[in-house]
Amino acid sequence: MSSHANPAPDAITMEDWAGDMGERWLANLKGFEGTIAPVGEAFLAHSAFAPGERVLEIGFGGGASSIAIARAIAPGGVLLGIDISPDLVAATTRRLAAEGLTNARFLCADAAGVSVPDGPYERLCSRFGTMFFPEPVAAFANLRKALRPGGRIDLAVWAAPQDNPWMSAGVALTRRHIDLPSPPPHAPGPFAFGDPDYLRAILTEAGFGAISFTRVEGQLSVGGAGSTPETALAFTSQALATGRILLDYPEAIQQAVAADVLDLYARHHRPGEGVMMDYAAWLVTARA
Numbered sequence: 001m002s003s004h005a006n007p008a009p010d011a012i013t014m015e016d017w018a019g020d021m022g023e024r025w026l027a028n029l030k031g032f033e034g035t036i037a038p039v040g041e042a043f044l045a046h047s048a049f050a051p052g053e054r055v056l057e058i059g060f061g062g063g064a065s066s067i068a069i070a071r072a073i074a075p076g077g078v079l080l081g082i083d084i085s086p087d088l089v090a091a092t093t094r095r096l097a098a099e100g101l102t103n104a105r106f107l108c109a110d111a112a113g114v115s116v117p118d119g120p121y122e123r124l125c126s127r128f129g130t131m132f133f134p135e136p137v138a139a140f141a142n143l144r145k146a147l148r149p150g151g152r153i154d155l156a157v158w159a160a161p162q163d164n165p166w167m168s169a170g171v172a173l174t175r176r177h178i179d180l181p182s183p184p185p186h187a188p189g190p191f192a193f194g195d196p197d198y199l200r201a202i203l204t205e206a207g208f209g210a211i212s213f214t215r216v217e218g219q220l221s222v223g224g225a226g227s228t229p230e231t232a233l234a235f236t237s238q239a240l241a242t243g244r245i246l247l248d249y250p251e252a253i254q255q256a257v258a259a260d261v262l263d264l265y266a267r268h269h270r271p272g273e274g275v276m277m278d279y280a281a282w283l284v285t286a287r288a
């Protein structure tokens, strides 16, 4: 392992979605949306949106799920999306307009404290957009105020890191070369809600009931369908936090990590399908 001091010890836990991380999500949107597509389909099927529903979507990113929801709730339904990244709000507003969807609008705000306009809503949903709240109980209690009594919330969140080698195996390989501190348990970040008991306690304290967890697992293609070891490496090194951290290390270390990760991806490559690795997520449903 290198003796090089870690330049950003909290970089993995403190993702700056209003700034750098939002920009990075947009710059790598095709890769991100392609990678998580299998979970997205399971999430939308589980959520079963219906025509006429009034829906609040939190942390919509580049808007792939927003497009599907806006179509599912037409005619008569309306979608309000709230995201903290100005770049993603602007891009998604343009994307839905280009799709000819007029029943959705998008607001740039921190969902943890925003006063949600035009409520109450019947549904609240988020695909991987709620794991970043520094104070999750207060954030969910705030969002609950926007729902009518009995309104339904649907969340997709990643299960534990060890059940998601598509993200965690590359981090483990990186740790062979640099000192990368592990985030404290439940720290805001992709795996904050990997423990269902923890998320159940948060939602209960925030006032939600009838909480249920459905596990979805399988394989996804790192970097999107048809990825190769090279394109998967290009995607993860540009898009994920570890790639950014590595940029502050000497070239030789960057190359050694890249060689290990490329070897990992080569072992998981199925020609025509992509770099296929295991994932697991929770689909969480509750009532306000």
Ligand SMILES: C[S@@+](CC[C@H](N)C(=O)[O-])C[C@H]1O[C@@H](n2cnc3c(N)ncnc32)[C@H](O)[C@@H]1O
Binding pocket: 017, 018, 022, 025, 033, 036, 058, 059, 060, 061, 062, 063, 064, 065, 082, 083, 084, 085, 088, 109, 110, 111, 112, 126, 127, 128, 129, 130, 132, 133
């Ligand atoms: C992992 S991305 C998921 C994007 C999208 N839902 C998808 O699945 O493609 C997380 C999203 O949550 C947003 N986000 C993070 N913290 C937020 C907050 N406090 N309020 C609103 N949006 C937030 C980010 O800007 C980003 O768009």
